[in-house]
Amino acid sequence: MLVFDLIVIGTGSAGATVAQKAREAGKAVAIIDKLPFGGTCSQRGCDPKKVLVGAAEIIARSEQMIGKGVTHQPAIDWPELMTFKKTFTNPVPQRTEIKFADLGIQAFHGVASFSSANTVRVGEDELQADHIVLATGLEPKPLDIPGEELLIDSTGFLDLPQLPDKIVMVGGGYIAFEFAHIAARAGAQVTILHQGERPLEGFDADLVAVLVKAMESIGIRIMLNATVTAVSGKEDELTVAYTQEKKSHSVSTNLVVHAAGRVVNSAELGLETAGVEVGKKGVLVNEFLQSVSNSIVYACGDVADKGLPLTPLASYEGNIVIDNILNGNRQTYQDTPTPSAVYTLPTLASVGLTEEQAHAQGRKVKVTFQETSDWYSSRRINESFSAFKTLVDTETKEIVGAHLLGAGCDEVINLFTLAIKHRISAKDLGNTLFAYPTHGSDLSSMLPD
Template sequence: MGIEHYDLFIIGTGNAGKHVAYDAVDAGLRVAIADNREYGGTCANRGCDPKKVLVGITEVLERSIDMQGKGVCDLPRIDWKDLIAFKKTFTEAVPFTTERKLEDLGIKLYHQSPKFLGENTLSVEGKTVTADKIVIATGNIPLELKIPGREHLLISDDFLELEELPESMIFIGAGYIGMEFAHIAARCGVDVTLVDVNERILSNFDKGLALYLQENSEQLGIKFIFNARAVGVEKLRKNHRVTLEVDGKEQEIKAELVFNTAGRVPAVADLDLEKGNVAYTPKGVTVNEYTQSTTNPNVYACGDVANTGELPLTPIAHQEARITAKNILKGKNYMKLDVPPTPSVVFTQPQLAMVGMNEKQAREAGYDFVVNEQNVPDWYNSKRMNQNCYAYKTLVDKETGYILGAHLLSWDAAETINMFVMAMCGRLDVNTLKGMVFTYPSWASDIKSMI
């Protein structure tokens, strides 16, 4: 058999890879795509989407608990098996529908991770293929903790497939994933412990609001151990024993299940990038401002695997895919990656959200700015839901009145932060915002009191 040749070969079928494929086919290119897991990528199969389904039930439970004695008499009872069955209605069809759409478009499908043999040559499913352009969109995978007993550690994929909940869990890592799953488990009655090498949770978020969320999480019953490094895991008869180094001393904790939520890294280990002359670092494939490899001009990377300096978020993957497709179809250096202010959310309860700069970043950028910061659990929207955790911090440029950054902790932070995103993208100053009329009483109407 001869060597198959394609105009474009895409590695990865998540949000970044498949959208590049759609654009390329529309332009008439002969396209192939490959994935070593089920088609559809992390977000739809085992990430954002199924996680948010599980978060939904805890929101119902949280609201009921807050309103107990305020009109609610009997609290809902969680049936975990029913919840997982409901979650599967969102995920089970994703691989099939993704494959069918790609196949219907005439795209050649491969079910293996390709390896580079040369700058334009790949080996996949025992075949050698060549392509004028290659796009790497393999996303991120969990960071392996290289400690004794690591084979006993579970990851976020496993949490989303649990058929029943254990009595206790340990999460190693208090970032996005660890905090979100810890809140889900704790609200469903699991005894939860979070371990982290840092001195607090969510080190990328505003310290004051993160500590406020940490305090609220402790009220929920979540236990935290900070400045702690896991150095070993041992399987016992029922539980697992995790050995920690905490401030130079050894400590042991036990739980039925232990999850590695220490972070995620670019999925490049299986690609043999060196043979393709594709430079990369621990942050991902090294690309220029056009998402093009800095060492192999025929290779592009987008999504979480690309070291673009942007946040590893699904909306960013979409943006990078659009730019990548434009540059491949129109010619190199056609369009630079230009990402607008991008919000980020931790779907705990309350939710923690941010967009733009923190104080350190604003100072380093040379801005003269005003900080508005307050804990406001007595504001109406919090009080009407009988909640005790509501806070914000905003940074406003003194010269222009533009919002430089917004940080929210509230039941509705994931939605309210979008108002700040629109203000920042639309270059609306605080006087313009204060002059607008919003629905009242609504969470969004509160933003006028935050600036």
């Protein structure tokens, strides 16, 4: 039996934050992961995805300017792009392990499973600790359809040695939309099959509608109310069967990507042995991010049932957990304005309440919505699809929601986040001078007088 003060399961942003700060406080720490150390974002998610998006953005911008001073459109060399991507991802595991070793954190590779309320088994080793932190993140949701084994997930897509000619994305969320843009700009024919009535359901419906038009303009097919029922065939020659309006359809493709949502990564942990309860969104925790059913267990990041599955929140939650472990439960999880972006082209970004959420809460808001392809910032790069929607509380005059579509909006949304967090009035924000001409200088035109 190996005894520690703290065991951390998962080496992403949340788990690494907890382990490092615990060790810096002099605690004996063990960290476990069944996957290469470093977590999803840096190796199989945000970071490599944004590298690919960067190449797609060059294609999009060049295409928009053909006939406007640009004469030759570049093309993506997929193998070269993947080689470049690997310069970011390949060093992560070793770099992470070296950092843990330098700090004196004992690392274990393998599947962790509880053998009692305070012990965890990894291979032949059994570990015991006063506190155990779960930071295992999410994994693709099972589709439970015939031929499911023929699909690849987001990890597989981000490691494709060659991009096939035809791709089907199953799902209508972040992953499907972002990968669709990357693939389409690299020359693939892309079809999105989404079983819901509208894609990107957590985002503003009006802006999503404009984004859908942008996607269709470059040949991406988006099929709504389309439920995938089976995938058949062999490698590179696949058929996807789906139903739409009670009718059966099929589409032929070279590749099918699972982008239909993710679920908590806990199946192998044996949480029932430790008496740790799990809900639909993750491990059930209290305001201290402590398991509601096993007081020595904490959960942070995507595996916990608090907040959105975003990397900044994972680090935020990790800091809460380690503070509570070291100093007793004193820091509570607080909902904080958290911006999110969908890295399509154009980019979609959001923070705060949607119009639907504001009405559901009974908030009286001034809604300002406009398509902005005729604004200078869009015309300068010949961007045909851009828009915004802002929500201002009519009583407090504070901004309660901002939704942006277009180039630069993933940076401008941070200004709105700052305003919402610090309760800056719409008037004060609108009267702030920004460098001109920039996307930030458009901000005053997005707010009511």
